[in-house]
Amino acid sequence: MLIEVEDLSRDFTVRRRAGRLRRTTEVVRAVRDLSFTVERGEMVGYIGPNGAGKSTTIKMLTGILVPTSGRLSVAGIDPSRNRVDLTRRIGVVFGQRTTLWWDLPLRDSFDLLRRIYRVDTARHRRNLAEFTELLDLGGLLDTPVRQLSLGQRMRGDIAAALLHDPEILYLDEPTIGLDVVSKGRLREFLRRVNAEREVTLLLTTHDLQDIEQLCRRVMVIDHGSLVYDGSLAGLHEQGASTRTLVVDLVDEAPAIDVPGAVVVKVEGPRQWLCFPAGASAAPVVAAVAAAYDVADLSIQEPDIEAVIREIYQRV
Amino acid sequence: MLYVAVALSSFRRYSTYTAATLAGIFTNSVFGVIISFSYIAVWKENPGAGGYDVTDALTYCWLAQAMIMTIAIWNGGTTDDVAERIRTGDVAIDLYRPVSFLGWFLAGDLGRAAYHLLTRGVAPTVVGALLFDLHFPGSPLTYLAFLVSVALGVVVSFSIRMLVATSAFWLLDQSGLLTLSSVFAMFFSGLVVPLVLFPEPFRSVVLALPWSAFVQVPIDIWLGQRHGAGVLGGLAFQAGWGAVLLLACAGLLRLADRRVVVQGG
Amino acid sequence: MARLAWDARAFTILAAMWVRVGWSYRTSFVVLTLSTLVISGVDFVAIVVMFANVDALGGFGLGQIGFLYGATAVCLGLADLAVGNVQRLGRRVRLGTFDAMMVRPVGVFAQMCADEFAFRRVGRIAQGAAVLAWSLSVVDVDWGPARLAMLVSMLVCGAAIFLGLFVLGATFQFVSGDASEVANAFTYGGNTMTQYPLTIYPTEVVKALTFLVPVAFVNWYPALFILDVPDPFGLPDWLRFAAPVAALLLCTLAALAWRTGVRHYRSTGS
Numbered sequence: 001m002l003i004e005v006e007d008l009s010r011d012f013t014v015r016r017r018a019g020r021l022r023r024t025t026e027v028v029r030a031v032r033d034l035s036f037t038v039e040r041g042e043m044v045g046y047i048g049p050n051g052a053g054k055s056t057t058i059k060m061l062t063g064i065l066v067p068t069s070g071r072l073s074v075a076g077i078d079p080s081r082n083r084v085d086l087t088r089r090i091g092v093v094f095g096q097r098t099t100l101w102w103d104l105p106l107r108d109s110f111d112l113l114r115r116i117y118r119v120d121t122a123r124h125r126r127n128l129a130e131f132t133e134l135l136d137l138g139g140l141l142d143t144p145v146r147q148l149s150l151g152q153r154m155r156g157d158i159a160a161a162l163l164h165d166p167e168i169l170y171l172d173e174p175t176i177g178l179d180v181v182s183k184g185r186l187r188e189f190l191r192r193v194n195a196e197r198e199v200t201l202l203l204t205t206h207d208l209q210d211i212e213q214l215c216r217r218v219m220v221i222d223h224g225s226l227v228y229d230g231s232l233a234g235l236h237e238q239g240a241s242t243r244t245l246v247v248d249l250v251d252e253a254p255a256i257d258v259p260g261a262v263v264v265k266v267e268g269p270r271q272w273l274c275f276p277a278g279a280s281a282a283p284v285v286a287a288v289a290a291a292y293d294v295a296d297l298s299i300q301e302p303d304i305e306a307v308i309r310e311i312y313q314r315v
Numbered sequence: 316m317l318y319v320a321v322a323l324s325s326f327r328r329y330s331t332y333t334a335a336t337l338a339g340i341f342t343n344s345v346f347g348v349i350i351s352f353s354y355i356a357v358w359k360e361n362p363g364a365g366g367y368d369v370t371d372a373l374t375y376c377w378l379a380q381a382m383i384m385t386i387a388i389w390n391g392g393t394t395d396d397v398a399e400r401i402r403t404g405d406v407a408i409d410l411y412r413p414v415s416f417l418g419w420f421l422a423g424d425l426g427r428a429a430y431h432l433l434t435r436g437v438a439p440t441v442v443g444a445l446l447f448d449l450h451f452p453g454s455p456l457t458y459l460a461f462l463v464s465v466a467l468g469v470v471v472s473f474s475i476r477m478l479v480a481t482s483a484f485w486l487l488d489q490s491g492l493l494t495l496s497s498v499f500a501m502f503f504s505g506l507v508v509p510l511v512l513f514p515e516p517f518r519s520v521v522l523a524l525p526w527s528a529f530v531q532v533p534i535d536i537w538l539g540q541r542h543g544a545g546v547l548g549g550l551a552f553q554a555g556w557g558a559v560l561l562l563a564c565a566g567l568l569r570l571a572d573r574r575v576v577v578q579g580g
Numbered sequence: 581m582a583r584l585a586w587d588a589r590a591f592t593i594l595a596a597m598w599v600r601v602g603w604s605y606r607t608s609f610v611v612l613t614l615s616t617l618v619i620s621g622v623d624f625v626a627i628v629v630m631f632a633n634v635d636a637l638g639g640f641g642l643g644q645i646g647f648l649y650g651a652t653a654v655c656l657g658l659a660d661l662a663v664g665n666v667q668r669l670g671r672r673v674r675l676g677t678f679d680a681m682m683v684r685p686v687g688v689f690a691q692m693c694a695d696e697f698a699f700r701r702v703g704r705i706a707q708g709a710a711v712l713a714w715s716l717s718v719v720d721v722d723w724g725p726a727r728l729a730m731l732v733s734m735l736v737c738g739a740a741i742f743l744g745l746f747v748l749g750a751t752f753q754f755v756s757g758d759a760s761e762v763a764n765a766f767t768y769g770g771n772t773m774t775q776y777p778l779t780i781y782p783t784e785v786v787k788a789l790t791f792l793v794p795v796a797f798v799n800w801y802p803a804l805f806i807l808d809v810p811d812p813f814g815l816p817d818w819l820r821f822a823a824p825v826a827a828l829l830l831c832t833l834a835a836l837a838w839r840t841g842v843r844h845y846r847s848t849g850s
Contacts (some may be wrong), residue, residue: 362634495615508630514633
């Protein structure tokens with residue numbers, strides 16, 4: 001077991017203003033009795049609504065925050081006691097801010113990291129060459145980080161986090177703000193890193209497609225508790241979530257009848273068909289296109305908050 | 316009237332920085348105490364140095380501390396906004412408004428100065444008065460003349476800061492000019508050491524420079540070093556420099572205006 | 581111990597990178613360093629102007645005051661250069677850069693001090709050293725091994741004292757982000773106070789500067805020994821040799837405060 005979490009809890013004391021002068025203190029349980037294990041090589045998605053306790057968990061796993069109670073072991077190390085030892089074995093990518101140095105060109109940032117993490121020069125060179133190629137960083141190496149676009153910076157951050165061959169990579173909203181093509185490339189890279197280097201990935205995200213494409217296992221946290229821990233398909237089944245195919249027919253027609261989908265709304269030539277979120281859209285699209293004159297199609301993904309709310313209500 | 320509204324809103328904007336203000340008052344007070352003791356030492360050795368007595372010197376010290384933020388001796392005024400807006404290009408909007416560019420920012424700076432006078436100005440003076448024997452004017456006319464003088468001092472300070480800020484139209488890296496301006500302002504305003512202590516021939520030169528309008532002139536009015544016609548002379552000196560420098564600003568702005576139109580900012 | 585050695589090395593690596601980056605913008609680099617020199621040097625020009633009106637201040641001549649001034653300037657400059665950036669703690673916590681530092685295999689303190697390393701602070705050291713050197717050429721000192729040792733000790737321990745004050749001041753930002761300007765009153769204020777002979781202050785103040793905020797040990801007590809001046813306040817002679825003790829105590833306190841601060845940060849979040 002690479003990551004072992006047992007009854008992990010984290011309280012925060014929040015001071016709120018009650019009236020003009022008084023202040024009440026309230027204890028908020030951000031994370032309560034969390035328990036899970038992660039094996040080496042897993043790709044785990046960690047999702048939940050805002051304020052559910054995701055960042056708090058990551059902060060405890062990386063040693064930034066110490067738990068209020070419970071047991072925590074990452075790569076055999078207790079993060080709250082041996083933070084510095086642990087840092088060599090992990091990599092962290094923060095979606096909203098960079099771990100790189102603003103004014104330095106990427107190349108210099110990477111070199112600094114090589115020296116700080118004391119990476120063997122040859123190994124560093126090999127890693128850098130591979131990441132530069134896979135993440136298309138070649139033309140960017142001499143650009144200061146502050147001049148990079150969000151997508152470029154994110155690629156730089158991920159390369160930086162992996163240069164020292166960490167065993168675990170934590171990614172906090174890595175695809176936020178990226179365009180579709182960049183997202184796809186990033187996911188491909190992460191899949192590859194996991195497959196070839198056996199890097200364990202723990203990814204927090206709001207983008208369900210990230211989960212769909214990357215994670216075989218999903219953990220859902222809400223109000224500090226783990227409400228689901230299992231496969232992705234299982235999640236959709238539990239949440240009974242659906243995807244929606246929006247079909248624009250050439251002419252108005254009565255409700256489309258194809259197997260595996262149900263029409264939920266009709267507005268002129270436009271019809272909304274729902275099918276289970278775990279299922280592929282391809283057969284439905286093919287069936288519709290075969291039987292009707294289609295002008296245009298689009299797919300709406302299930303709202304993750306709705307899925308989670310659904311699950312939480314079942315608990 | 317429009318400009319009064321601008322001044323008031325500037326006042327309100329600066330009044331949100333309470334914690335910083337309190338911390339600043341503490342710093343002012345600490346440095347006021349240190350400088351007071353150094354002045355006491357100087358006037359003990361030479362009781363009539365610079366034409367002041369020790370009470371005058373101590374009053375000078377605390378009033379100077381009180382005025383640092385009000386006059387915005389090196390920055391902290393609305394001119395910081397100007398430099399920023401020139402850098403981002405937003406200044407183009409300001410130049411096309413049907414209001415005077417200078418008037419707008421000057422009104423804002425005066426509003427800010429009023430806030431700083433009431434907080435960072437009054438507070439250190441009170442602290443100084445509690446700790447040391449300070450000179451307070453006898454006649455309400457002196458207070459009035461002092462306030463007018465402070466306002467004029469802000470105008471002169473504003474125009475110098477505006478000149479520096481406008482350089483952003485032409486200079487890519489302003490830091491050198493800014494530093495130069497700050498050092499000159501700090502030193503030649505008499506903040507570091509009263510201008511009256513300067514030996515001749517420096518003394519005459521330094522008293523003729525615009526920076527002496529910031530702090531030396533208002534304090535001399537307060538201290539009664541300037542009385543009667545001397546007060547009017549001091550105010551005229553300030554007004555004179557203010558006018559000259561504001562005209563220079565207006566001229567520079569017209570040049571910049573042309574540049575903006577021709578080059579598109 | 582090994583951790584300290586590693587942190588020191590990491591500090592040099594990071595700081596060197598910042599100097600390299602600054603140097604690549606050569607004119608700015610030079611202008612900034614010169615400006616710092618000029619701005620910090622203005623204080624001595626003020627003292628010179630004062631001496632156009634008097635022959636002595638607090639019983640000390642310009643040369644002797646130059647000695648005091650130069651020493652405290654060099655000490656503050658060294659401390660500011662080394663750990664000055666620790667004052668940005670509040671800002672870093674707010675921006676989240678502090679967390680980014682906690683994820684790297686280097687002590688957070690070393691990273692904080694190295695981040696945005698400001699070579700321009702050498703300007704303060706330079707003008708201080710110049711005034712100090714000048715003063716040494718004009719004052720009458722009976723140089724011997726003891727006094728030479730005291731001179732070196734003064735600069736080292738003085739820098740350490742300011743270092744401790746910087747760190748202590750910064751630690752308050754763990755609990756209150758607005759405390760930074762208050763801390764300035766102790767560091768830069770302490771420097772300004774010690775530019776003058778302490779004889780210009782009342783005895784209570786000097787005792788406070790000895791036993792409470794020990795800036796008197798930065799230059800005053802060593803100067804009393806080097807310049808061979810009897811203690812004007814009648815305080816014991818052994819104080820002249822106590823600077824290392826003061827420095828050690830202050831730095832230990834500062835180190836403990838820092839560790840407590842980090843522990844507090846990790847227990848409460850930001």
